[in-house]
Amino acid sequence: MKKLWTNTVPGRDAMADSIFHYYQELPKYLRGYHKCSREEVHQLAALIYRVKFEEDKSHFQNVPKILKDLVPQDQIRLLSPDDWKRSIVTLYNKHSGKTREDAKLSFLKVVYKWPTFGSAFFEVKQTTDPNYPETLLIAINKHGVSLIDLKSKEILTTHPFTKISNWSSGNTYFHITIGNLVRGSKLLCETSLGYKMDDLLTSYISQMLTTMTKQRASRGSSK
Structure with a gap:
């Protein structure tokens, strides 16, 4: 896999x-x-x-x-x-x-060609944001975390990894904070796959940071 x-x-x-x-x-x-x-x-x-x-x-x-x-x-x-x-x-x-x-x-x-290619998908329930349906499809891929309308399959919003400041998970939930911790928006999802979402997000973000560090190092050595 x-x-x-x-x-x-x-x-x-x-x-x-x-x-x-x-x-x-x-x-x-x-x-x-x-x-x-x-x-x-x-x-x-x-x-x-x-x-x-x-x-x-x-x-x-x-x-x-x-x-x-x-x-x-x-x-x-x-x-x-x-x-x-x-x-x-x-x-x-x-x-x-x-x-x-x-x-x-x-x-x-x-x-x-589709923006959702290579995604891991999770069907979750959320009640924190009234702007979104209660049942959401969350896609985690190289673009970030996308919230998708389960019926229409429309991408409602995509949060790039650079905007995700905090996340946590438990047996029944996955919690994510977008923007800074004080004024950012939070999304709490009911799901039994929170640990998978947490692991995937951690892996993508650590890969992004590693790539950024390498790019900085190569820029520094070429000066």
């Missing part, structure tokens, strides 16, 4: 894309955590089918039964199973000759 996705660019390391990146990004995509266009959903469904079955078309008839493995869960009801099948078969045929590895890379290149 890749933990920090700071320098991940699809195509740079074919082995990592095939073994780690694709299989880590796929479940998050199928849970419906990313905001994506309808065209992208159709395109990705055909690519996922190709990764599963490569050139084997005998599974086309089963597409309506395996939609949950091809389409984000919140999008499946937008079309009838037969319409999904038609769309997937048409787009699959357009990609003829693509290997399983080609399809994995094409999938990653689409997901890479």
